[in-house]
Amino acid sequence: xxxxxxxxATAGSVDDGKSTLVGRLLYDTKSVLxxxxxxxxxxxxxxGLSTPDLSxxxxxxxxxxxxxxxxxxxxxxxxxxxxxxxxxxxxGHVQYTRxxxxxxxxxxxxxxxxxxxNGIVEQTRRHAAVLAMLRVPRLVLAxxxxxxxxxDEETLRAIEKEFTGLARSLGxxxxxxxxIPVSALxxxxxxxxxxxxPWYGGPTLLGHLETVPVVGPEVAxxxxxxxxxxxxxxxxxxxxxxxxxxxxxxxxxxGYAGQIAAGAVVPGDxxxxxxxxxxxxxxxxxxxDGPLAEGTAGRSVTIxxxxxxxxxxxxxxxxxxxxxxxxxxxxxxxxWLSDKPLRANARLLxxxxxxxxxxxxxxxxxxxxxxxxxxxxxxxxxxxxDIGRATLRTADPxxxxxxxxxxxxxxxxxxDPPSGNTLAAGLVGTPLALSPAx
Amino acid sequence: xTTIERATLDAxxxxxxxxxxxxxxxxxxxxxxxILFSGGKDSTLLVHLAVKAFAPAPVPFPLLHVDTGHNFxxxxxxxxxxxxxxxxxxxxxxxxxYIDDGRLVERADGTRNPLQTQPLLDxxxxxxxxxxxxxGRRDEERARxxxxxxxxxxxxxxxxxxxxxxxxxxxxxxxxxxxxxxxxFPISNWTELDVWRYIQREQIExxxxxxxHEREVFRRDGMWLTEGPWGGPRGAETLxxxxxxxRTVGDGSCTGAVESTATSLDDIIAEVTASRLTERGxxxxxxxxxxxxxxxxxREGYF
Numbered sequence: 001x002x003x004x005x006x007x008x009a010t011a012g013s014v015d016d017g018k019s020t021l022v023g024r025l026l027y028d029t030k031s032v033l034x035x036x037x038x039x040x041x042x043x044x045x046x047x048g049l050s051t052p053d054l055s056x057x058x059x060x061x062x063x064x065x066x067x068x069x070x071x072x073x074x075x076x077x078x079x080x081x082x083x084x085x086x087x088x089x090x091x092g093h094v095q096y097t098r099x100x101x102x103x104x105x106x107x108x109x110x111x112x113x114x115x116x117x118n119g120i121v122e123q124t125r126r127h128a129a130v131l132a133m134l135r136v137p138r139l140v141l142a143x144x145x146x147x148x149x150x151x152d153e154e155t156l157r158a159i160e161k162e163f164t165g166l167a168r169s170l171g172x173x174x175x176x177x178x179x180i181p182v183s184a185l186x187x188x189x190x191x192x193x194x195x196x197x198p199w200y201g202g203p204t205l206l207g208h209l210e211t212v213p214v215v216g217p218e219v220a221x222x223x224x225x226x227x228x229x230x231x232x233x234x235x236x237x238x239x240x241x242x243x244x245x246x247x248x249x250x251x252x253x254x255g256y257a258g259q260i261a262a263g264a265v266v267p268g269d270x271x272x273x274x275x276x277x278x279x280x281x282x283x284x285x286x287x288x289d290g291p292l293a294e295g296t297a298g299r300s301v302t303i304x305x306x307x308x309x310x311x312x313x314x315x316x317x318x319x320x321x322x323x324x325x326x327x328x329x330x331x332x333x334x335x336w337l338s339d340k341p342l343r344a345n346a347r348l349l350x351x352x353x354x355x356x357x358x359x360x361x362x363x364x365x366x367x368x369x370x371x372x373x374x375x376x377x378x379x380x381x382x383x384x385x386d387i388g389r390a391t392l393r394t395a396d397p398x399x400x401x402x403x404x405x406x407x408x409x410x411x412x413x414x415x416d417p418p419s420g421n422t423l424a425a426g427l428v429g430t431p432l433a434l435s436p437a438x
Numbered sequence: 439x440t441t442i443e444r445a446t447l448d449a450x451x452x453x454x455x456x457x458x459x460x461x462x463x464x465x466x467x468x469x470x471x472x473i474l475f476s477g478g479k480d481s482t483l484l485v486h487l488a489v490k491a492f493a494p495a496p497v498p499f500p501l502l503h504v505d506t507g508h509n510f511x512x513x514x515x516x517x518x519x520x521x522x523x524x525x526x527x528x529x530x531x532x533x534x535x536y537i538d539d540g541r542l543v544e545r546a547d548g549t550r551n552p553l554q555t556q557p558l559l560d561x562x563x564x565x566x567x568x569x570x571x572x573x574g575r576r577d578e579e580r581a582r583x584x585x586x587x588x589x590x591x592x593x594x595x596x597x598x599x600x601x602x603x604x605x606x607x608x609x610x611x612x613x614x615x616x617x618x619x620x621x622x623f624p625i626s627n628w629t630e631l632d633v634w635r636y637i638q639r640e641q642i643e644x645x646x647x648x649x650x651h652e653r654e655v656f657r658r659d660g661m662w663l664t665e666g667p668w669g670g671p672r673g674a675e676t677l678x679x680x681x682x683x684x685r686t687v688g689d690g691s692c693t694g695a696v697e698s699t700a701t702s703l704d705d706i707i708a709e710v711t712a713s714r715l716t717e718r719g720x721x722x723x724x725x726x727x728x729x730x731x732x733x734x735x736x737r738e739g740y741f
Binding site for chain 2: 002003004005072073074075076077079083084086098099101102105106228229231232233250253257258259287288289296298299300313337349351353354407408411412413415420421422425
């Protein structure tokens with residue numbers, strides 16, 4: 001059977017032992033090879049440690065090793081006989097929103113870590129809120145350092161109960177949340193089942209990661225595909241090459257290349273090209289390997305249409321029977337990722353799908369107090385790590401879905417025109433509904 | 439042509455789709471992209487994915503090879519055959535030219551991989567390339583694990599890991615000022631094993647030295663090096679005939695062979711699966727220079 005791929009993220013606060021947990025997952029799945037272990041052992045001895053510091057497997061930059069902290073999102077890869085994993089390891093302390101938003105934006109599952117001695121802390125609430133807002137489909141609470149509370153069931157049950165309540169209040173379904181007691185240092189319930197937790201009947205962390213359903217919710221949504229590139233072989237001198245000859249009459253070939261963002265598409269489907277709104281029929285869904293019976297979310301395809309209409313990069317192909325709103329006024333949630341704060345009525349660039357347009361960002365109406373998870377006054381600006389709400393006016397109308405409905409067509413970037421830097425991650429609508437502050 | 443029924447994506451399908459998406463984004467947003475192409479397995483994979491991204495039209499980018507001068511003949515022949523078959527333009531930037539006219543000086547250890555940075559940056563400026571595709575993978579090395587898929591380089595080609603743009607969803611921000619360029623890593627999320635499994639699935643042709651063959655080699659610093667103009671064997675080093683293959687192909691002076699009898703892709707996949715060493719740890723002297731060797735080279739503008 002072919003292996004599938006699970007993209008997941010880890011988040012936790014300082015000293016929860018996240019690097020050690022990631023190191024343990026890599027080590028126990030034999031994803032760390034002898035030369036890497038030797039390097040860690042050498043470095044651990046140099047630092048005067050008696051046991052190898054598994055976090056050194058993860059902290060890759062010189063500054064991280066010197067300061068003993070993780071600065072940036074790091075990507076890790078490991079596999080088992082049934083599944084491959086891409087892990088976005090997001091550091092907890094500096095710029096936690098920026099890093100968590102980045103790591104979680106592509107994740108189908110997030111592992112949130114807490115220290116069994118401290119239980120749910122403010123940082124846990126913040127992380128859980130950000131993961132809920134980004135609509136990460138599944139959540140794991142890993143209660144770490146259970147060896148340090150004597151594997152006490154009562155303590156762990158209390159943390160589990162509190163977290164289940166928190167997750168529910170943030171909109172996670174109960175079956176989307178799994179709590180697992182672990183010790184990353186000793187290895188309890190990470191890959192091997194612990195002999196110290198006979199009262200725990202659930203899966204190990206790896207066991208859960210291996211069996212959780214991987215098909216994202218995007219496949220069941222209405223069809224959406226941003227057009228990336230128009231493939232027209234007749235424009236090039238090489239259209240008669242041997243590679244191309246099997247495609248037959250290339251003179252008239254015109255294919256719209258893109259990665260299906262949501263839903264599925266089959267030949268015969270009625271689609272609309274937005275923002276213009278012309279309707280046509282899909283004649284071919286294909287890849288370089290040939291025609292597909294059906295293209296589904298996540299696959300890069302080329303689509304051919306029945307009518308010869310003017311379509312360019314930036315356009316969005318959508319299911320005719322379930323279209324997004326086309327609007328130049330967008331109510332959005334902004335995660336501010338830059339040191340440069342938002343100024344009221346700032347003129348910025350907005351990248352949505354494959355289209356970049358100018359935008360004026362109105363004064364933020366409110367922002368989230370991540371300590372209390374309530375809406376508070378934004379006082380006209382958003383700074384680094386702030387999450388706030390604002391109304392945006394775009395130069396070109398954009399076809400948008402609510403982020404809570406379809407992630408790919410409900411998300412955008414705000415870009416600073418002079419520097420080109422990414423200022424904010426934008427989510428259409430209010431994906432995290434909170435009560436206002438009292 | 440048979441219709442593919444497979445609706446859900448397996449791991450290789452998902453990785454392929456992600457890479458193709460990245461190629462198409464760059465084609466849509468940049469004026470002068472180029473693919474770094476050495477003839478090695480990762481850059482051959484890049485070219486294969488680029489072909490699939492734009493079929494039935496040809497790949498809309500030229501290729502650039504930064505040639506250390508310490509080449510394996512089999513790899514250069516292979517490089518030229520790919521260029522010929524696909525009808526692409528190949529630019530070559532030669533380290534040897536820089537050594538001949540004194541712009542670069544041969545290192546004491548004879549290794550030329552670190553010398554590639556200047557010819558690469560000069561070629562980028564000369565041809566005004568604004569996006570440079572490389573075959574770097576995040577599983578190769580710790581500094582690479584922190585690299586973005588689309589990564590800005592300043593006018594000096596430098597990488598500043600602390601000033602990287604956050605990369606969200608699959609929305610890549612490749613904006614850059616004149617004189618700056620962007621490095622693009624379409625196979626960032628592939629592992630060595632993914633690369634081999636995909637090469638097998640797609641029947642991708644590779645230079646023969648990736649497969650086990652008889653070769654005269656000598657032992658240096660724990661690696662099997664081949665005889666060549668880069669010096670060696672010297673002193674007590676002696677040539678022996680061994681059955682070897684290469685896991686990576688770089689500058690001949692610092693790329694070691696591994697003892698192997700793997701003559702087919704099945705053999706290689708079995709060998710990689712069972713291997714106790716990373717491909718760089720096993721075969722690349724340039725990464726052994728210091729704990730942060732790769733980070734330091736990347737900061738200066740290396741691949």
